[in-house]
Amino acid sequence: MNFTLFEDGRLQEIHNRLLRHYGPPPLRVPWPPLRQMVYSMLSSQTKTETSHEVLYALERQFGSWERVRDAAEIEVLRVIAAATFAEDKASRLQKALRRITRQNHGKLSLDFLHGQPIPRIRKWLETFDGIGPKTSAAVVNFSTIRGRALVIDSHHLRIARRLHLVAPSADAAVTEEKLLEIAPAAWGPEMLDDHHRLVKLHGQQLCTAMDWERNCSRCPLLDICPTGSPPAPRASRQAALRK
Helix, strand or coil: CCHHHHHHHHHHHHHHHHHHHHCCCCCCCCCCHHHHHHHHHHHCCCCHHHHHHHHHHHHHHHCCHHHHHHCCHHHHHHHCCCCCCHHHHHHHHHHHHHHHHHHCCCCCCCHHHCCCCHHHHHHHHCCCCCCCHHHHHHHHHHCCCCCCCCCCCHHHHHHHHHCCCCCCCCCHHHHHHHHHHHCCCCCCHHHHHHHHHHHHHHHHHCCCCCCHHHHHHHCCCHHHCCCCCCCCCHHHHHHHHHC
């Protein structure tokens, strides 16, 4: 099947197939934007389970983001040690919390972002060390802001490239811009969130970074994937078995 037949319905077709294959993602209960920002900063290149453990450990140990902000850096580092690049993250996190406090008249909260234009929120967030398009999109889309953004993690980026939705050289920012252009107009923030989670799950389970070809025969997108490895013809398989 030719993927171009779907034209601007490409993302809807991908979504429908992944939804049938994996089932609907669990309901997300949005967090306040500050908590989401902290989690997203910690989760970079770190497994989801570990990221949650580190977030909860911070909250148990310190009890408030103000106490995280004011603690000695070594204390924060000790709690988040399981996260990848923990030393960098401890420093960046505390710097971000201090800057938010300064710029928000002494109050450590991101609630003032509610109601602000999404491009303005993201541009401001991305001026923080350690926050790029993925994290700013997560704060906008996953938190109680619930704005229009599509989180492009390494799984989503890899799959968009393999499906030729974007060029092989496209980065997360370019990929998000392109996918939002072709996303159905009816997709609201919750639908964009669900789509991201389905694509991420597909990247974790089938369209993996390594040895992905062995999973292609089970992929619900195989017939519309220009990069996919189709199963060998039956005659070829039988000949190979006889060798």
